[in-house]
Amino acid sequence: MKSESAAPLVAIIMGSQSDWPVLENAAKTLADFGVAHEARVISAHRTPHAAFEYATSAQKRGLKCIIAGAGMAAHLAGVMAGLTQLPVLGVPMESPQLKGIDSLLSTVQMPGGVPVATFAIGKAGAVNAALFAVSMLALNDESLSKSLSDFRAAQTKKVLDIKLD
Numbered sequence: 001m002k003s004e005s006a007a008p009l010v011a012i013i014m015g016s017q018s019d020w021p022v023l024e025n026a027a028k029t030l031a032d033f034g035v036a037h038e039a040r041v042i043s044a045h046r047t048p049h050a051a052f053e054y055a056t057s058a059q060k061r062g063l064k065c066i067i068a069g070a071g072m073a074a075h076l077a078g079v080m081a082g083l084t085q086l087p088v089l090g091v092p093m094e095s096p097q098l099k100g101i102d103s104l105l106s107t108v109q110m111p112g113g114v115p116v117a118t119f120a121i122g123k124a125g126a127v128n129a130a131l132f133a134v135s136m137l138a139l140n141d142e143s144l145s146k147s148l149s150d151f152r153a154a155q156t157k158k159v160l161d162i163k164l165d
């Protein structure tokens with residue numbers, strides 16, 4: 001898994017290596033904007049002590065937000081949100097049995113007071129979580145703000161340029 005050489009600002013964590021083909025789209029989006037990030041497999045279920053350590057040291061390490069992708073009984077994002085003040089962006093993975101509805105509901109249905117910003121199931125959610133992280137960082141970074149506005153303008157142009165006949 002790729003990580004930028006500068007100190008990471010965004011963490012991408014996932015419950016299993018099997019989630020990486022989806023989460024790598026978040027990593028690619030951040031890389032496209034030149035945002036330093038790191039990617040790790042950490043599970044609230046399978047590696048609870050490592051999950052605790054990661055969440056409680058994240059802010060001190062200079063991270064600004066955590067993108068957490070998990071499938072099935074997706075508790076990873078919620079556990080992170082309970083342990084750190086950093087914004088946690090949850091990406092539900094599509095699951096073989098319930099098509100990701102299980103992951104979506106277990107990510108989004110947080111009790112009051114412990115927010116997880118929850119995105120769409122799968123690749124679109126992974127890309128949007130990364131774009132959301134870019135938007136947050138762009139609030140204090142003029143050059144990133146310009147890159148984001150160029151990206152949005154290019155996206156708009158691409159749609160308006162479609163000719164159907």
Ligand SMILES: Nc1c(C(=O)O)ncn1[C@@H]1O[C@H](COP(=O)(O)O)[C@@H](O)[C@H]1O
Pocket residue numbers: 014015016017018019042043044045046069070071072073074075076077093
């Ligand atoms: N939901 C969680 C957590 C967690 O929430 O801590 N840890 C692993 N998982 C999920 O289990 C699914 C199956 O994992 P395997 O493919 O390794 O069996 C993955 O989508 C993972 O995110």
